Amino acid sequence: MVQMSKATDIDFLSLLIVFWKNKFLILKTTLISMSIGVLISLVIPKKYTVETVMVPQISNSQDLGKFSSLVAIAGINLNSFDNSNLLTPIVYPRILSSLPLQKELLDSKIFYNETRDSITIFEYYLKNSQTFLRKLFSSKKHNYSADESIKLTQNTEGIYISSRKYENIRKLLNNEIQLNLKDKEGILIMQVTMKDPYVAAQVANRAQRLLQKYITQYKIEKAQEQYNFCLQRLKEKKSEFESIQKELAFFRDRNININTATAKIQEDELQSKYNILYSVYMELSKQAEQLQLKVKEDTPILTIIEPIKVPTQKSKPDRVLIIVIFILLGIITGLFTVLIKEYINLNLKAYSS
Numbered sequence: 001m002v003q004m005s006k007a008t009d010i011d012f013l014s015l016l017i018v019f020w021k022n023k024f025l026i027l028k029t030t031l032i033s034m035s036i037g038v039l040i041s042l043v044i045p046k047k048y049t050v051e052t053v054m055v056p057q058i059s060n061s062q063d064l065g066k067f068s069s070l071v072a073i074a075g076i077n078l079n080s081f082d083n084s085n086l087l088t089p090i091v092y093p094r095i096l097s098s099l100p101l102q103k104e105l106l107d108s109k110i111f112y113n114e115t116r117d118s119i120t121i122f123e124y125y126l127k128n129s130q131t132f133l134r135k136l137f138s139s140k141k142h143n144y145s146a147d148e149s150i151k152l153t154q155n156t157e158g159i160y161i162s163s164r165k166y167e168n169i170r171k172l173l174n175n176e177i178q179l180n181l182k183d184k185e186g187i188l189i190m191q192v193t194m195k196d197p198y199v200a201a202q203v204a205n206r207a208q209r210l211l212q213k214y215i216t217q218y219k220i221e222k223a224q225e226q227y228n229f230c231l232q233r234l235k236e237k238k239s240e241f242e243s244i245q246k247e248l249a250f251f252r253d254r255n256i257n258i259n260t261a262t263a264k265i266q267e268d269e270l271q272s273k274y275n276i277l278y279s280v281y282m283e284l285s286k287q288a289e290q291l292q293l294k295v296k297e298d299t300p301i302l303t304i305i306e307p308i309k310v311p312t313q314k315s316k317p318d319r320v321l322i323i324v325i326f327i328l329l330g331i332i333t334g335l336f337t338v339l340i341k342e343y344i345n346l347n348l349k350a351y352s353s
Contacts (some may be wrong), residue, residue: 004031018342019335026334030327037326048197049315050204053306054188056089079118089188092211095218096190099160101210102170103152108210109180121203125169128195177198178209188302193315201310227291234284238338241277248274257322 011043019026106122119127153161163169178191190208194200248270255263 002111011092019338022334022338022341025341029337030330031336033081033326033333034323037323040326041317041322044317045195046314047193047195047316048313049191049193050189050197050200050308050311051306052208054190054208054302054304055186056092056188057301057303080176087183090319092181092188092215094205095214096179097174097216098178099152099170100192101207102173105203105207105210106173108171108273110199110206110266113196113198121173121206122169124199125172129172131171133197142216152346160222177203179211187305197311201308204308208302208304210304213234219301223291227288230284230288234281234288237277237281239283241274243272244277292318308349 109118192204
C-alpha cells in the first residue's frame, strides 16, 4: 500500500516536471486562446435588456355562485359558464407568442435612430438581418414594405399563410422577448433584449400594450358569452313567469267564492311555482345587469409595478467571462498537447530501442 502511494507520488511529480519543461508551450496555447477570446468578445455585438414587472389581476368568480343553487332549481346551470378565471397567467406567455399578436407587433411603428424615421418592427428586423457584405455591396435601398413575398397573409377562411422569411423573423422576435411568471411572488417579468436600447424599449412598450389588449379582449368575449346565455335564460323565465302569473290570476278569479280544501291546495301549488319563478326571474335580471356592466368595463388586467425605461448599460456579452473561459480552454489544450507530445516521444524511444 505504501509502495503504491510512493509510485503515485513519483508519477505525479514526473508529470509536473514534464509540464514545467513545456511551460512555454502551455503559455503559448493559453495566450493564443486568450487572444481568440478577446477577439470574439469584441466582435459579438452589444445587447441591451429592457425589463418591466407586472402583476396579473385575477377576477373574482363568485358572482354567479351567490344564486347558482337558486336558479339550479329552475334547471339552469350558470356555473358551467363561469369562465372568469379560465384565462390564468400561465397562458400569458403563449398569448404573447401567438401569431395574431406577433403580426400586430411586427406591423407596429417605432422610431429608428439610424434612419431618423419611423419604420415597422418588421422592417427593422429585415434591415438588421442583412449580412455585412450584403449591406456593403447593396447599391440601392430596398423597399421592404412593398415586398409581398415576405409578408403574412390570411385567406378567406381565416387561415394564415406565411413565408419562410417571415417565420425566421418571428423566431428572432420570440428569442428576444421573454415573459416569465414568478409563481411565489405572483408577478410577470417581461424582458426584451436587442442591439438598440431605444428600439428595445419601444418594442417592450408595444408588446406590453398588446398583451394587455389581447387578454382584455379574451375576457370580454367570455363575459359577452355569459351575458348572452343569461339573457336567453331571462327571456325564457320571463315567459314562464308571465304564464304562471296569468294562470294563478285566472284560478283565483274562477274560485273567488269557493273555499274547498282542494281549491286551497291547487292555489298553494300555483303560488309556490309563482314564487320560485319570480325569485329566479329577479335574480337573472340582476345578474344580466352585472354581466352587462362586466362587458363594458375597461379595467386593466395587468398592473405595472416596474415601468419600461431605456437601458444605459449592456447586458450582453459578458466579455470578462468569455475571456476567462478561453483562458481555461487554452490551459487545458496546452496540457493535453504536452501529454500527447510526451506520449509520442516515449513511443518513438521505445520503437528505436
